[in-house]
Structure formats: structure tokens, C-alpha cells
Amino acid sequence: EAGVTQSPTHLIKTRGQQATLRCSPISGHTSVYWYQQALGLGLQFLLWYDEGEERNRGNFPPRFSGRQFPNYSSELNVNALELEDSALYLCASSLGQGEYSPLHFGNGTRLTVT
């Protein structure tokens, strides 16, 4: 079974630009989660999508947005990039909305803002 795949692996942008990160969940998984892993801050919850709808959002400004497509893949967009947006962005998927379903993570996209 193919795992969660994320692209690109690395992304370098300048301040003020926009970044688009992509995620393909495990086949059959309908929920997709986005997390930001910044140095020293652990994992911060960004967004949760299920069945094409945004279900929950973390404490991030509106310039962080995303969507889930009919094939359950997802896209995270970050507008007006700031230096502090530099981080590893992790996508995870789970089987349905089960509360006790573990998340399966991709290897992440390393975003560097200069």
C-alpha cells in the first residue's frame, strides 16, 4: 500500500510570495490533516479536511488556506509568505473520521522563506 505522498519535498520562496503544497492520502482514506512543524515548537495543527469539506482549523491566520479535491487529495496554500512560515509542513491521512484512527503521515514539505 502506498503511503501518504507530499510534493514538493523542498520549496524555497521569498517573503511576500505564495506557496502551494500538495498531498495525496493513502487510498481509501477520506480525512486529510495539515500540521506545521517549526523548530522548537512541535507540531501545530493547521487544517482538517474530510469528504471535501473543511472540518476544523487551527490557530493560524487566514493566509493559510487549503482545499480537498474529489479524489481526497489536498492542497495547502500559504499567501503573503513571512520568514516565520519557514517550517516542515506535514500532511496526514486517516480512515474516515474515527476518533481512534491513527494518523498516517507523509515525509513533509520543507518550506524555506528568504
Add this chain to the structure above:
Amino acid sequence: AQSVAQPEDQVNVAEGNPLTVKCTYSVSGNPYLFWYVQYPNRGLQFLLKYITGDNLVKGSYGFEAEFNKSQTSFHLKKPSALVSDSALYFCAVRDQGAGSYQLTFGKGTKLSVIP
């Protein structure tokens, strides 16, 4: 609100010795608890979970964790550490019945197993 604390940023243990990585949590209801491991430049891998039932949970790679409701803890343990266990370990919690399925993670504990 749910939260997780991992009180140690780093744990060092000699190869062959038992290891413990500590985790405490705070939820308003009953918890679902998880441990994940992250190797350099990789995503997180699921190790084990506590949902209900037996307080001692066994997971992948010989790891186990003990749920203690009175102490609100869920410490990760392994009887004999391997050098290959060196990695970053995350504890996570989800509040049962809270209506939000997001996982809240601790800040992580770096485990170094010394040969």
C-alpha cells in the same frame, strides 16, 4: 481544551538499558492517547495507541506504554534500548467526544541511545 506535556527535551540511555519517555496530558473528557516516532527528514510513524481497556499497551518495535488515569500520564517504555531507537518521539492526545478529531501533540522528546 486538550494539551500534552513532554517534560524532557532529551533523554539519553545506554544501549541495552530500559528506556522511558514521559508524557502527561490534560483533557476535559476521556483521552485517546498516541505515540509517534520521527526519524530525521521523515514524517511521523505511528507506534501505539490507548483507547480503552488494559492500561498497558504494546506497540511496534518492542515499545509499550502505560496509561495512568490518576496521574494523567502515558509514558513510553522499552525494556532494552537499541541504537536504532534514537529518534524524536511525540505523544499526542485526542479528547473523546469533544467533536474535534484533531490530535494535539507534545513538543517531542529526542531520544539518544548510546552504544
